[in-house]
Amino acid sequence: MSIENKIRIKLRAYNYNILNESCQEIIQTASRTQAKTIGPIPMPTKRRIYCILRSPHVDKDSREHFEIRTHTKIIDIYEPSSQTIDLLMKLNIHAGVDIEVKL
Template sequence: MAQMTHNRVRIKLKTYENKLLTVSCNNIINTINKTEAVIFGPISMPTRRKIYCVLRSPHVDKDSREHFEIRVYTKIIDIYKPSSKTVDALMKLNIPSGVDIEVKI
């Protein structure tokens, strides 16, 4: 039985600001295009929203409330057939602060 080896690197980017996400995705894609790897993505995942309800004055009016919302934007980039040059270029890449990166091999 032949075993298939999956030569794939998956990069998952998360952030609270959509502009930072597009800038970091463009930086990653430009660096990977300089090497011989094959790119699939960036794939936009659904935006996760968390809504918090807070009482404005906790002792007097329960009818007066404020709602706050936090949005988490996520994109996935798949890299097929990565070489050592690709991995080295990704390690040297500067990504703006506020972007969470998960790399799975």
């Protein structure tokens, strides 16, 4: 039984352009150290819809709907070296991107 050495990076953002740029930066960094990358794998977009009354006292029928879309992508890095991990830790990612790393 061999234990595979793998890093799974999960990226979330409201803006998909920033998310795509961050994915490209991570893949380029991993490829510089000859680590195998799989991804970015797009996950289903989550939509949160909020219904708000336009007027709090009258016109109950008059409402507005707002939505927030959360885009998610997963990148798997196989056989990472210590140099790969160091470069990924030093990488500057956009402020609107949430990163979750599992070893």
